[in-house]
Every structure is written in C-alpha cells, then in structure tokens.
Amino acid sequence: MLIDLVKQTRILMGMPVTLEVVDAAADDDSLLAEVFDYFQYVDDKFSTYKDTSEISRLNRGELKFANASQDMKLIFELAEQTRRESNGYFDIHHKDLIDPSGIVKGWAIYNAAEILRKKGFENFYVDAGGDIQACGKNAQGEKWRVGIRNPFNMDEIVKVLSVSDCGVATSGTYVRGQHIYNPLNPGQEITDIMSLTVIGPDVYEADRFATAAFAMGRSGIDFIEVLPGFEGYMIDRDKQATYTTGFARFVLNE
Amino acid sequence: MSRNRSNSSSNFSQTLKKLFLSAFVVFAFIAYAIHERLTNSSAGSTASAAPTSGASVDASGSSAGAPASNTASNAPSSNSSAQQAPASSSGSSTASGFKNGTYTGPTIDVNYGLVQVQATVQNGKIADVQFLQYPSDRRTSQQINAFAMPYLQQEAIQAQSANVNIISGATLTSEGFAMSLQSALASAH
Numbered sequence: 327m328l329i330d331l332v333k334q335t336r337i338l339m340g341m342p343v344t345l346e347v348v349d350a351a352a353d354d355d356s357l358l359a360e361v362f363d364y365f366q367y368v369d370d371k372f373s374t375y376k377d378t379s380e381i382s383r384l385n386r387g388e389l390k391f392a393n394a395s396q397d398m399k400l401i402f403e404l405a406e407q408t409r410r411e412s413n414g415y416f417d418i419h420h421k422d423l424i425d426p427s428g429i430v431k432g433w434a435i436y437n438a439a440e441i442l443r444k445k446g447f448e449n450f451y452v453d454a455g456g457d458i459q460a461c462g463k464n465a466q467g468e469k470w471r472v473g474i475r476n477p478f479n480m481d482e483i484v485k486v487l488s489v490s491d492c493g494v495a496t497s498g499t500y501v502r503g504q505h506i507y508n509p510l511n512p513g514q515e516i517t518d519i520m521s522l523t524v525i526g527p528d529v530y531e532a533d534r535f536a537t538a539a540f541a542m543g544r545s546g547i548d549f550i551e552v553l554p555g556f557e558g559y560m561i562d563r564d565k566q567a568t569y570t571t572g573f574a575r576f577v578l579n580e
Numbered sequence: 581m582s583r584n585r586s587n588s589s590s591n592f593s594q595t596l597k598k599l600f601l602s603a604f605v606v607f608a609f610i611a612y613a614i615h616e617r618l619t620n621s622s623a624g625s626t627a628s629a630a631p632t633s634g635a636s637v638d639a640s641g642s643s644a645g646a647p648a649s650n651t652a653s654n655a656p657s658s659n660s661s662a663q664q665a666p667a668s669s670s671g672s673s674t675a676s677g678f679k680n681g682t683y684t685g686p687t688i689d690v691n692y693g694l695v696q697v698q699a700t701v702q703n704g705k706i707a708d709v710q711f712l713q714y715p716s717d718r719r720t721s722q723q724i725n726a727f728a729m730p731y732l733q734q735e736a737i738q739a740q741s742a743n744v745n746i747i748s749g750a751t752l753t754s755e756g757f758a759m760s761l762q763s764a765l766a767s768a769h
Contacts (some may be wrong), residue, residue: 346745456749464745475749476737484737486744498750523748551732554591561737571731 334358338365339373339431341455347442348449348465357445361438365454368434371397374425385423404534405429412538412549432495432533435459439529452529457495459529471578477520477561484567485523485559488578493529497522497540518544523559525576532556609685613701 332355333346343365345358373379380398383389391402405426408416418426431454439452439459449462451470460470469490473483477498487494498521522540526532535556539546547568550558557573680701 344746451746453746456747458746458748460746470746471744473740473742473744473747475747476739477750478737479739480749482739483742483744483747484740486740487748494748496748496750521750547732554595565737566734567737568732568734571733574733 332358334362336362336365338362339369339434339454340375342453343455344451344453345438345442346451347447348463349447350450357442361441361452364438364441365434368430368437371395372401372426372430374423374427381424381426401426401429401433404433408534408538412535412541415541416534416538428537429534431455432457432493432530435533436493436528436530457493457529457533459493460489461491463490474523474559475521478565484561486578487525487576489525489576493526493532495524495526495529495533495536497524497536518562519546520561520563522546522550522561524550525557525573527555612685613683 332350333344334355335342335344337343343362345361347357350357370376370378371380374381374385376382380389380395384391384394384398391399402418405416405418405428408429409418416428418424418428435452435454435457436459438454439450439461442450442452443461447461449464451458451460456475458470458472460472464470469488472487472489472494474485474487474496476482476484519540522536524532524536524539526535535550535553536558539549539558542549544560544562547558547560547570550556551570557570557576559567559569559573561567680703683701
C-alpha cells in the first residue's frame with residue numbers, strides 16, 4: 327500500500343476541518359484545496375452568521391424561496407424529510423427564522439468525501455468539528471480509530487471506535503453550551519444528557535439523526551436503538567453511558 | 581443512493597410487519613392471562629380450575645422465578661379441557677386481581693423465530709413480562725425485541741488511551757472557537 331499521506335486542517339464554517347488522504351501523493355495540495363473550497367462554498371451559502379449568505383437573504387425576505395438555488399431547495403427538502411423521520415424532533419424553523427445548519431454540516435462533509443471518492447481515493451477521512459466520514463483504512467492499514475471525547479474533560483477520550491466506510495457524529499451541549507433545543511417544547515432545556523454519538527451508514531445520516539435524537543433527551547438513545555443501521559453511545563450528566571445493542575462491535579478493545 | 585432508499589423502505593415495512601407480529605404474540609398472551617384469571621374466579625376455585633396443562637397452585641408459595649419446567653414436573657396435573665393452550669404456571673392465589681405466581685406462555689413460531697414469554701404476577705398485578713425465547717440471531721429481530729426488552733446497556737465512562745486518528749465530539753462554535761483561537765494567538769505574540 328502507498329503510505330504517502332496528505333493531512334491538513336483549516337478553519338472553515340467556524341470550526342476546524344481536517345482532511346487526511348492516505349493514498350494520495352504527499353505533494354498533492356491542490357487536491358485538498360478543492361475539498362476545502364467546497365466547504366467555503368457551503369459556508370458562503372448557508373451561514374446564518376453571514377449577512378450576504380443566501381440563507382440570510384431568505385430570512386430577511388430579500389429572496390423568495392421559489393428563486394432560491396438548487397442546493398438551498400435540496401437542503402429544505404432533506405430537512406423536511408428528517409423532521410418527518412424524527413417525529414418532529416428535527417426542525418430547522420426556530421423563532422420565525424430558518425437555521426439549516428443542523429442538516430448542512432453532515433451534508434457538506436458527505437459531499438466533500440464524495441469529491442475524494444470520485445477522484446479514486448479509497449482511504450481517507452473528512453472531519454468537520456468532530457463529525458466524521460471515515461473511508462477505507464488508516465496509514466497502518468487498520469480501520470480508522472475514532473475517539474469519543476469526554477464531555478466533562480475535553481482532553482480525554484472515553485471510548486475508542488474502530489470504523490470504516492461509515493459516519494460518526496456527536497451532538498452535545500458541552501462545547502457550544504445549549505445549541506440544540508427541543509422543537510416540541512422549545513422552553514425546556516436539554517440538561518439530562520451531555521452528548522450522543524451516533525454511528526451510521528454515512529456522516530450525513532449519522533449527523534442528522536444524532537441531532538434529532540439529542541433533542542429527544544434521554545429517550546433519544548431508544549430512537550437510535552430501533553433505527554436500522556445505526557448505533558449510539560449516550561453520556562448523561564451523571565457520567566453514565568448508555569449504548570445500543572450493536573454498539574460494542576465498533577469498540578476497540580486494546 | 582436511490583436504490584438504498586427503496587431498500588431501506590422495504591426493510592422498514594418488513595420490520596413493521598415483524599413488529600406487529602411480536603406485539604400480537606405479547607397481546608395474545610396477556611389476553612390469555614386475563615382469560616385465565618376470569619375463568620378461575622368464575623369457577624370459584626384456585627387449584628383445579630386453572631385451564632392449563634400441568635398447571636398447579638402451590639399453596640406453600642413457590643418462588644416467582646421458578647422455571648416453568650420445574651413447576652410443571654412437581655405439579656399434580658389438573659385435567660383441564662383447555663389442552664390447546666399449553667401454558668404452565670405456578671404461584672399462590674390472592675383475594676384480588678391475578679393470582680400471584682409465574683406464568684409461562686407457549687412457544688410460538690412467529691415466522692422469523694420462536695417466541696416464548698413468561699409473566700410474573702405480584703399482588704394481583706402483572707409485575708414483569710420476560711422473554712424466555714426470542715429470535716436474536718438476526719439484527720432485524722433484535723431491533724424488534726428492543727421495543728419489548730431492556731436491550732440498552734450501561735457503563736460508567738472511563739478515560740481511554742488517546743491512540744486515535746480522529747476525535748468525535750460536540751462541535752466547537754464559531755464564537756467559542758474564534759475566542760479560543762484568538763487567545764491562543766494572543767499568547768503566541
């Protein structure tokens with residue numbers, strides 16, 4: 327196997343985005359630039375922090391939805407689908423404004439990974455703010471080792487997963503403070519659980535269901551349990567973890 | 581992508597079908613338990629009226645967790661007419677509600693495996709329903725079972741070795757990250 331890996335981190339969409347491609351030539355910087363440029367494109371279109379973004383213009387009423395871009399319409403469609411599949415727990419409408427970041431992030435990481443895949447790469451990962459698409463093997467020829475961060479201690483890892491060709495996403499309150507709310511009961515804070523990590527068929531699926539399930543509070547892990555093809559690891563405020571039936575097969579025991 | 585979607589939707593309907601089957605089995609058993617109780621009270625007897633083969637009422641109060649086979653072999657057989665329901669039970673009677681004891685339902689082939697449930701009655705109420713047999717060889721079955729059983733496991737979180745490629749955690753915010761980065765850069769001056 328070719329062990330010329332390329333790895334780079336940039337700050338995009340307000341978070342660290344890291345790419346590592348194991349089977350790329352070490353001097354192939356333009357390859358990663360294209361992927362980073364894609365994240366920049368997504369941020370310019372969907373960031374609610376940017377006045378000039380398409381979503382901001384929609385929210386101010388300067389742009390009619392009928393005239394929105396194809397990607398914008400697609401995101402709305404995906405958000406609506408996720409709202410239905412999560413019994414209303416996933417909702418991009420909040421206080422009369424629309425914030426699609428809960429679906430955009432996983433979608434962007436998925437598409438970024440697709441750019442690499444279409445170029446013929448098989449062994450790489452895309453990590454944006456702790457949500458990960460992991461493909462193939464790492465530089466040692468093993469499955470990718472993904473740590474779950476301790477929500478009580480940022481420097482610590484509480485679980486090591488061994489994954490390949492799937493997505494891992496974590497929702498939580500511990501870094502951003504309260505940023506996920508329960509749309510069915512917006513006044514009630516989600517305080518019972520600290521973080522919920524979901525392993526899914528790809529990062530888009532893992533991310534949207536991690537977000538939706540986190541909004542369900544304690545019963546979110548039950549939702550993941552009965553979702554075919556998904557596993558979850560929930561950490562509550564008493565430092566107790568609850569995990570789904572098939573989760574253990576992803577855990578690396580050293 | 582679209583192929584996956586249709587696959588998952590047909591999986592879903594399959595899962596739903598199986599779920600209904602499981603629910604039907606559980607409800608059938610509960611209905612049976614209620615039926616048994618009603619039959620008992622109308623007969624005005626505690627022992628001989630139990631419409632089960634090999635059923636007994638142990639006056640000394642055998643433990644609620646006794647396996648069905650033991651109680652069945654110890655039990656004097658009651659010649660009930662309801663032989664088609666091969667459920668066994670053990671327990672002591674109470675004045676109100678169900679009879680206390682453990683009731684084992686028949687093994688039922690539900691197409692994707694065998695299901696057998698056991699109900700425990702305490703103080704005249706159903707205190708617990710457990711699966712003695714359930715199809716667990718396939719993942720789809722486990723997902724159905726998760727509705728009825730406490731499959732989720734728990735542990736106290738524990739620090740692990742940091743020998744990892746990537747770390748999954750809650751997202752750093754724009755503001756939080758920018759602030760942290762700023763202070764980091766400030767100290768770098």
